[in-house]
Amino acid sequence: MLDILHDYWLLLLIGQYPNGPLGGLAMTLILAVAGILLAFPCGIAIALATTSPYAALRTLANGLVYLVRGLPLLMFIFWAYFAIPALLGENAPGVLTMLIALVIYESVYLAEVVRAGIEALPGGQTEAARSLGLTNMQTKRLIILPQALYNMLPSLLSQFISTIKETSLGYVISVNELTFAASQVNSILLTQPFQVYLLLAIIYFLLCFLLTAAVRWLEKRVEQGRRERKVKS
Amino acid sequence: MIVFTGVEKRYGDYRALIEINAAVGRGEVVIVCGPSGSGKSTLIRTVNRLEEIESGTITVDGVDTHSSELDINRIRSGIGFVFQQFNLFPHLNALQNVALGLLKVKRMHRGEAQERAQALLSRVGLGHKAGAFPGELSGGQQQRVAIARALAQNPPVMLFDEPTSALDPEMVGEVLAVMRELAAEGMTMMCVTHEMGFAR
Numbered sequence: 001m002l003d004i005l006h007d008y009w010l011l012l013l014i015g016q017y018p019n020g021p022l023g024g025l026a027m028t029l030i031l032a033v034a035g036i037l038l039a040f041p042c043g044i045a046i047a048l049a050t051t052s053p054y055a056a057l058r059t060l061a062n063g064l065v066y067l068v069r070g071l072p073l074l075m076f077i078f079w080a081y082f083a084i085p086a087l088l089g090e091n092a093p094g095v096l097t098m099l100i101a102l103v104i105y106e107s108v109y110l111a112e113v114v115r116a117g118i119e120a121l122p123g124g125q126t127e128a129a130r131s132l133g134l135t136n137m138q139t140k141r142l143i144i145l146p147q148a149l150y151n152m153l154p155s156l157l158s159q160f161i162s163t164i165k166e167t168s169l170g171y172v173i174s175v176n177e178l179t180f181a182a183s184q185v186n187s188i189l190l191t192q193p194f195q196v197y198l199l200l201a202i203i204y205f206l207l208c209f210l211l212t213a214a215v216r217w218l219e220k221r222v223e224q225g226r227r228e229r230k231v232k233s
Numbered sequence: 234m235i236v237f238t239g240v241e242k243r244y245g246d247y248r249a250l251i252e253i254n255a256a257v258g259r260g261e262v263v264i265v266c267g268p269s270g271s272g273k274s275t276l277i278r279t280v281n282r283l284e285e286i287e288s289g290t291i292t293v294d295g296v297d298t299h300s301s302e303l304d305i306n307r308i309r310s311g312i313g314f315v316f317q318q319f320n321l322f323p324h325l326n327a328l329q330n331v332a333l334g335l336l337k338v339k340r341m342h343r344g345e346a347q348e349r350a351q352a353l354l355s356r357v358g359l360g361h362k363a364g365a366f367p368g369e370l371s372g373g374q375q376q377r378v379a380i381a382r383a384l385a386q387n388p389p390v391m392l393f394d395e396p397t398s399a400l401d402p403e404m405v406g407e408v409l410a411v412m413r414e415l416a417a418e419g420m421t422m423m424c425v426t427h428e429m430g431f432a433r
Contacts, residue, residue, distance in 0.1 A: 127283055128320035128379075132334035133310025133386070142337065146324050228368050 043110025
């Protein structure tokens with residue numbers, strides 16, 4: 001297995017770059033980071049809609065949340081794969097297709113995290129802000145979101161870890177990411193699938209394990225921060 | 234200054250407020266007391282429309298606070314409200330808590346707003362705590378910051394919803410002292426409280 005790593009580490013790390021498209025672990029991370037960063041503002045918008053005082057907006061946003069949560073990510077990948085060429089009239093690169101599917105999917109999960117953060121705050125925060133004459137949007141932007149997002153930092157990072165693993169589904173539409181690179185290695189070697197896919201598993205595991213450790217650390221920090229800020233009575 | 238006319242508030246079938254007719258005159262301090270569950274807090278919360286009412290009218294300084302045509306945010310900025318649980322914003326320090334309304338509702342310039350906020354903190358005896366976060370302040374100090382925050386936009390009316398009920402006994406005095414001072418200055422006040430000593 002070490003000899004596989006020794007021979008193919010560059011392919012697993014960056015794909016065929018610079019002679020071909022960028023891929024491997026680098027593309028996995030790019031997809032996950034870009035997916036989460038683009039999904040984040042969408043998630044906040046959906047969360048604000050689900051906690052909005054306007055019933056129509058709430059219904060619409062909740063409908064979207066239920067719909068997306070009720071479907072597997074693979075569906076969205078297929079839909080994006082076939083819908084984008086139909087809409088644009090030309091083929092989109094696999095990375096873009098995967099990114100669009102990821103953003104739709106992650107937006108909704110991030111929205112649920114943000115909503116939980118908003119609903120966990122005491123109602124008195126909103127009442128106090130509104131009593132000063134702040135509008136609903138000012139209240140959300142200045143009072144609610146800063147506290148909710150801070151408290152939910154660990155969950156947001158957890159969602160990022162899930163996203164890293166979910167990028168592997170890009171394999172089905174031949175996105176050049178880590179799993180794709182590993183399968184390339186496997187087709188070159190032909191006789192060592194167990195070693196190749198064990199190596200792949202170890203890479204995913206190490207990455208996610210390190211990030212999970214970071215989440216634990218962050219959880220403690222946030223908990224400490226909340227205790228210090230917590231309103232004593 | 235505050236006039237209730239035939240105010241009625243229901244929670245489903247339960248009638249929390251029935252036919253309330255009352256008035257608070259300018260410069261008057263009115264204490265609302267009564268047993269728990271009798272609707273005191275509900276009543277005071279209807280004034281700035283934290284609670285909606287089913288029928289009747291409430292006017293503050295001649296303005297109907299439940300009129301759907303008026304900008305409720307403008308009306309609220311002219312009514313100071315102090316909560317039982319203080320409800321300071323824990324991510325902002327004392328000065329930022331007090332200055333927030335001035336900056337975001339009154340659109341005052343930062344320097345001016347901070348100066349006024351500092352003056353208000355000094356007025357409630359906390360000028361030296363401007364940089365402290367709510368979590369670093371005692372209950373009594375937090376409630377005094379909350380009073381300064383409610384006073385910031387110069388409201389002609391102040392509402393207090395059990396302002397001392399969540400405080401340790403030794404901290405009640407400092408909050409009542411600030412309220413007494415306000416009353417002496419001629420502020421129109423409506424206060425829900427169990428503090429009969431203060432009521433007298």
